[in-house]
Amino acid sequence: MAQSETPPEALQKTPLHALHVALGAKMVPFGGYDMPVQYPTGILAEHLHTRSGAGLFDVSHMGQVTLHGSDAVAALETLVPGDLAILKEGAIRYSMFTDDAGGILDDLMITQRGTSLFLVVNAGCKLADIAHMQAKIGRRTNVEYHEDRALLALQGPAAAAVMARLAPNAAGQKFMTFRTGDVAGIPCFFTRSGYTGEDGYEISVPAARAADLATALLAEAEVKPIGLGARDSLRLEAGLCLYGHDIDTTTSPIEADLAWSISKRRRTEGGFPGAARIQRELAQGPARRRVGILPDGRAPAREGTEIVDANGAKIGTVTSGGFGPSVNAPISMGYVAGAFAAPGTPIGLVVRGKTMPARVASMPFAPHRYFRG
Amino acid sequence: MSELRFTKDHEWIRVEDGDVYAIGITAFAQGQLGDVVFVELPEVGKKVAKGGQAAVVESVKAASDIYAPVSGTVVAANDALAGEPGLVNADPTGAGWFFKMKATDTAEFQDLMDQAAYDAFVASLG
Incomplete structure (x- = not known):
């Protein structure tokens, strides 16, 4: 953490x-x-x-923010790749603030409230997020921070x-x-x-x-x-990203396997920071991808653990890892080169100087149990 | 009652038989670590110097090194911890022992804190 x-x-x-x-x-x-x-x-x-x-x-500790005014949806779409125009009143989307290089400044939840948008952003990023919105869209929407x-x-x-x-x-x-x-x-x-x-x-x-x-x-x-x-x-x-660990300004939403959060319209039209890189990665595939990892043994592989191929060459890094109490086994997530991203691919984790066998695994590790009605 | 000494790293060491000692972590240490989920034990026959890294204990939160309280050779490891690492929380000074060492110099043991000194040390940590 x-x-x-x-x-x-x-x-x-x-x-x-x-x-x-x-x-x-x-x-x-x-x-x-x-x-x-x-x-x-x-x-x-x-x-x-x-x-x-x-x-x-x-x-x-998380930031709660309201964007007021009829232009809030169109204005916020210039900062995030999420499709906000499609949201009905009361509906929520997960999205992320991207920078001009297609990196992730923060991830957030956005609720359509009819005459406003209600945002929940990460604690460590909230003041920067608010400054970013005020600078970029502050003339189109009134940014209210709910301290x-x-x-x-x-x-x-x-x-x-x-x-x-x-x-x-x-x-x-x-x-x-x-x-x-x-x-x-x-x-x-x-x-x-x-x-x-x-x-x-x-x-x-x-x-x-x-x-x-x-x-x-x-x-x-x-x-x-x-x-x-x-x-x-x-x-x-649950396979969910923690900002500052699994995602940050060095990772794009496509590398982070968050393409599901970007609709067809937004992929086609762009109009958010870093759209060129994100569109290119959607078309060609990213050079690296966030994946789940299951070690064969019992030793947890924590953040920063080097990921290697069968020859010992570095192919990536663990960004979150520990013990999964419900899985009752060690679990990790991290980035690997595109060729190693398929579930089941054998990989090695360098823990305390020793290479431990592991496999790329599909996420979530524990099944989601959301209420979809 | 068998003789027990302690280190400032919150390990305990107990006389088993002459110059053979059992080593583990204290009740205070397991409380600080939280739920133990994995213990990496040294191989039997490994030589370790006093203060050298001998084992690793991992809780849900983090990994911590376990140091050899005396110099010597590892003569046994508690294989029960592989299947049941929670023994370290449940019985830290009993079934949750980590490994046994044959010491090269038993004077190193005598120099460590006794129960009263260790209790005072823990109390001083606030």
């Missing part, structure tokens, strides 16, 4: 900081915030609980039953859609989405009510607090 070098006194706190400490969390710096990496039960139990019950995550809102994620197969009890307007909501309504009597926005591979919700709440909401959710029998450690192993098993 990207742990900043910020000294503790300079770290920001989310509105749930005191609750994390009271719950016995081990706190670490992440994205400029003092965040819970785990609670006393530990990462393994937290991970497995999220896949069997419901886990509550504080993701208030006064917290964000909670409720994830897992029991999340829907919990929301059914606490949020009357959540009934029947489908994956990747947005609604407004009370949760535990508190006015919120909530999306049926998340970053664990499980069914679940992300709930945006006024900061002043965030602790009340978290306390109400934790009072439900199925819900336990989950830290960033399990959030990382859950998203890795």
Whole structure:
């Protein structure tokens, strides 16, 4: 995980900081915030609980932004390759800010709210993202940063039953859609989405009510607090990218295997930064590609591990890796040269000077269980 | 009760038989590491100098090196950890032992912290 070098006194706190400490969390710096990496039960139990019950995550460090005005869709399409014009009110898209070289500045979720767009961006990138939008499209759309809102994620197969009890307007909501309504009597926005591979919700709440909401959710029998450690192993098993590790300005969306997030219209028309490179890679195939990796043995291959071919020549690098508690085996993702990207391809991982056998694997490692209605 | 010493790296070392010692990590260390998912053990016959890297313990979060508390030769490795690395969390000073060494100089053992000194050292870490 990207742990900043910020000294503790300079770290920001989310509105749930005191609750994390009271719950016995081990706190670490992440994205400029003092965040819970785990609670006393530990990462393994937290991970497995999220896949069997419901886990509550504080993701208030992420940036929540609204773009106001009728030109917001066309304006934001000049900065991201996602198809926003096609979105109906209440629908959500995953996309990314690209730079002129086709690299990724950040990845984000975009909700069409009718007269505005609601964005959720990464903590470590949010100030740069806002400056980028103000500089590039600030004359076409009013960029509002919601510093006064917290964000909670409720994830897992029991999340829907919990929301059914606490949020009357959540009934029947489908994956990747947005609604407004009370949760535990508190006015919120909530999306049926998340970053664990499980069914679940992300709930945006006024900061002043965030602790009340978290306390109400934790009072439900199925819900336990989950830290960033399990959030990382859950998203890795789900095959999802972590910005600053699996994607950054040196990786294009096509190399990162995110071509699915770019519609036919946007591929054809372009009109976003770096379109020329992205169109070329779509036509010719990228030189390297993000893939899943399953080591044959039990040793985890972590970020930075060198990937080699049968002759020991370097063909890539691991960008995320560790142990997958639900897979009950080590799992990694990384970039390999195009010729080695097919699932099943034997590769080697250089761990502590020794080459360990592994195979390219299709992702997700743990099946997605989203609610598509 | 068998004689036990500790290092500042939170390893324990226990007299097994004369100059043969068992080595593992302390309850404090396993608590700091979190859930152990993999242990890489040294091969029997490997010679290690005091302070040299002898094993690797991996939790969900990170990999940590285990150093030899004394100089000597590895005479046994706890193969049970391959199938059940969680033994390190469940029973760090018992079934969760890592390896055994035949020491070249038993004085190195005597120089390490005893239980009282180690307890004071852990307390000083806050």
